[in-house]
Amino acid sequence: MTCGSVLLSVRGLRKEYPLRGGLLGRGRGLVRAVRGVSFAVEEGSALGLVGESGAGKSTIGRTLLRLEEPTEGEILFRGRDLSRLSMRELRPLRREMQIVFQDPFGSLNPRIPVGRAIREVLEVHRIVRGRAAREEAGNLLEVVGLKRADGERYPHEFSAGQRQRICIARALSLSPRFIVADEPVSALDMSNQAQIVNLLLALQEKLGLSYLLITHNLAVVRQIAGRLAVLYLGKIVEEGPTPDVFRAPLHPYTEALLAASPSRDPRARGRALLLSGEIPSSLRIPSGCPFHPRCPRAGEKCRAEIPREIAPGPSRRVSCHIHDGGTGPPLERRQGQAPRGPIPS
Amino acid sequence: MGKESLLEVEDLRVCFASDGETARVVDEVSLAVRESEVLGLVGESGCGKSVTALSILRLIPEPPGRIAGGSIRFRGRDLLRLSESEMRKIRGNAISMVFQEPMTSLNPVLTCGFQVEEAFRRHRRLRGAAAREAAVEALHLVGIPDPEARAAEYPHRLSGGMRQRVLLAIALGCRPALLIADEPTTALDVTIQAQILRVLLDLKEQLGMSVLLITHDLGVVAEAADRVAVMYAGEIVEEGDVVSVLERPRHPYTRALLRAAPRADGAPETLRPIEGSVPDPRDHPSGCRFHPRCPIAEERCKEAHPPLAGSVRCFLAEGEGS
Ligand SMILES: Nc1ncnc2c1ncn2[C@@H]1O[C@H](COP(=O)(O)OP(=O)(O)OP(=O)(O)O)[C@@H](O)[C@H]1O
Numbered sequence A: 001m002t003c004g005s006v007l008l009s010v011r012g013l014r015k016e017y018p019l020r021g022g023l024l025g026r027g028r029g030l031v032r033a034v035r036g037v038s039f040a041v042e043e044g045s046a047l048g049l050v051g052e053s054g055a056g057k058s059t060i061g062r063t064l065l066r067l068e069e070p071t072e073g074e075i076l077f078r079g080r081d082l083s084r085l086s087m088r089e090l091r092p093l094r095r096e097m098q099i100v101f102q103d104p105f106g107s108l109n110p111r112i113p114v115g116r117a118i119r120e121v122l123e124v125h126r127i128v129r130g131r132a133a134r135e136e137a138g139n140l141l142e143v144v145g146l147k148r149a150d151g152e153r154y155p156h157e158f159s160a161g162q163r164q165r166i167c168i169a170r171a172l173s174l175s176p177r178f179i180v181a182d183e184p185v186s187a188l189d190m191s192n193q194a195q196i197v198n199l200l201l202a203l204q205e206k207l208g209l210s211y212l213l214i215t216h217n218l219a220v221v222r223q224i225a226g227r228l229a230v231l232y233l234g235k236i237v238e239e240g241p242t243p244d245v246f247r248a249p250l251h252p253y254t255e256a257l258l259a260a261s262p263s264r265d266p267r268a269r270g271r272a273l274l275l276s277g278e279i280p281s282s283l284r285i286p287s288g289c290p291f292h293p294r295c296p297r298a299g300e301k302c303r304a305e306i307p308r309e310i311a312p313g314p315s316r317r318v319s320c321h322i323h324d325g326g327t328g329p330p331l332e333r334r335q336g337q338a339p340r341g342p343i344p345s
Numbered sequence B: 001m002g003k004e005s006l007l008e009v010e011d012l013r014v015c016f017a018s019d020g021e022t023a024r025v026v027d028e029v030s031l032a033v034r035e036s037e038v039l040g041l042v043g044e045s046g047c048g049k050s051v052t053a054l055s056i057l058r059l060i061p062e063p064p065g066r067i068a069g070g071s072i073r074f075r076g077r078d079l080l081r082l083s084e085s086e087m088r089k090i091r092g093n094a095i096s097m098v099f100q101e102p103m104t105s106l107n108p109v110l111t112c113g114f115q116v117e118e119a120f121r122r123h124r125r126l127r128g129a130a131a132r133e134a135a136v137e138a139l140h141l142v143g144i145p146d147p148e149a150r151a152a153e154y155p156h157r158l159s160g161g162m163r164q165r166v167l168l169a170i171a172l173g174c175r176p177a178l179l180i181a182d183e184p185t186t187a188l189d190v191t192i193q194a195q196i197l198r199v200l201l202d203l204k205e206q207l208g209m210s211v212l213l214i215t216h217d218l219g220v221v222a223e224a225a226d227r228v229a230v231m232y233a234g235e236i237v238e239e240g241d242v243v244s245v246l247e248r249p250r251h252p253y254t255r256a257l258l259r260a261a262p263r264a265d266g267a268p269e270t271l272r273p274i275e276g277s278v279p280d281p282r283d284h285p286s287g288c289r290f291h292p293r294c295p296i297a298e299e300r301c302k303e304a305h306p307p308l309a310g311s312v313r314c315f316l317a318e319g320e321g322s
């Protein structure tokens, strides 16, 4: 959170996927997964990226490491534009940037013992070999709370949470400077979550690691990330220092997200539900402000005009008409045919 | 206790063999899910939740796994005594399951829509356009936007949370009497999670569906479960109705779990993970399995194995039995 130098800076990132023709054979659609996203991650700090399922979080993570080609945009890592490097030029940088995938099982080879998987990463990148590699793999397993002997076992012999920790160990093996952690703790129970969160924090402090932390778990963001960006339908709608955003969210979507956290009080059941309306589709981005069909405070202007990004406070930004001259007369909402799903309370 | 039990698991024991050693992964587990009830099953990673769930459907890989004892009665019939073909009629029909890792249970070469339709064709005998419509309706129900268009997509082209919802659509498609849901909302953000839980609770109310809900999220338990069972190192250590367990936990392990959970409300504190880790199932501690990590353990906890007495497995349980 200290004002270090910028490690990663992303400008105008876009990613589109053509939709498969489909059974209906109608005109092909375009999934606009990421629609012009800019942000920066400072050395030794963590940026939290939150947003609804399907908002484009994992896509951003994958394009940052060029595991997927961005449709458009700049990705500057220590000043070099990754989107212009050849695969060969990219290779040495790959060591410094690692990703922990959202689906741990899918990213582990089922046919090799997990210890060997970690060892191979070390050897391929010529960090250490032979005995030393074996030793190091054991250390890494211990760091994430597993046993050295677990290195002999295959991925399917572990529980889901244990597999997640193996993936974290593998990502750490190259001592990267930057980690994209895609839902790193969502497969873990609360005690393991706490352990991993504390581990990520300790590594940040000790090694000056930086993170892009993708998660829907707001409590975890709050623990780890100095800054928080909120993604809605492929665009950042709000960004700022985490404590400030929690204390005073500016965008109505951020407000809804904070209010929707289930409380641990079984007597308060059902109170968490807030957002009404259809879950939006990245195939049909609404006109004007993309959040307007679900926004409790939307006005006529929100339906018609795309809000611009403004900076209402030090190091904060938001795209919402409420903070930029008002929303105009309230939207008329059709009542009656509410979709199944959250019932506004 | 009023309602009839739909599922009664008694003294279930499941072992895994590895390198000549035997791991007792599930040890004398008993639990009951009543008609139209949501039972939450919670506990740390590796304590045996998924193995318990898989055993109910007899989906444990044998070998190395083995159901070593106990009974699993569903509507009075012991599932462990059924033939494989009888079992196949139950899976996906009367009992369906949402697996923990969506990518591994969806077929990568079939479109999502096809996989949902398949459930309707197989279990509800719908054909052609009727099956397709039902599939799109099911995808809509679980909150997939633009379900007609999305039905034509392959699993790897959907986001993590969408895949999880496709699985749920498949499981709900056959209108099971019992849904076993293994972490059904972990990949979902809070707003969609709330919607999914609402759908489950609606089906419970409207169709009398029962749910075995496996989760590590105590917020989800508070939101959806009627009763809770807490599992540690292969055993049930505490059970009870959701309000008592969350408000007046009696087992030191349950109390530790509640303390370790990060909360989005309230100030960010340093998290307090439970010291140590879940014991290796090949080598359980003597006496109470939790004693090495327990802040109040006494001498006798190291020696004797506490029985599940008055719904809590602890010599030093707080509060009176129920
Ligand atoms: N390989 C792909 N091909 C086609 N479409 C894709 C592909 N990957 C992602 N998408 C689409 O891009 C959009 C964003 O997906 P993404 O996985 O980035 O979401 P997410 O924010 O990570 O969601 P979740 O929280 O559910 O993981 C979705 O509509 C998804 O279907």
Ligand SMILES: Nc1ncnc2c1ncn2[C@@H]1O[C@H](COP(=O)(O)OP(=O)(O)OP(=O)(O)O)[C@@H](O)[C@H]1O
Pocket (backbone or CB within 6 Å): A156, A157, A158, A159, A160, A161, A162, A187, A188, A189, B016, B018, B023, B025, B043, B044, B045, B046, B047, B048, B049, B050, B051, B052, B061, B064, B065, B100, B216, B281
């Ligand atoms: N096929 C297998 N072979 C050997 N051991 C296994 C196998 N499957 C599971 N285990 C072991 O059984 C124990 C319980 O696993 P299980 O998957 O039930 O845990 P869980 O409670 O569901 O954890 P999580 O919350 O991480 O999903 C773990 O120690 C795991 O290593």
Ligand SMILES: [Mg+2]
Pocket (backbone or CB within 6 Å): A057, A058, A059, A102, A182, B159, B160, B161
């Ligand atoms: Mg994702």
Ligand SMILES: [Mg+2]
Pocket (backbone or CB within 6 Å): A159, A160, A161, B049, B050, B051, B100, B182
């Ligand atoms: Mg599990």
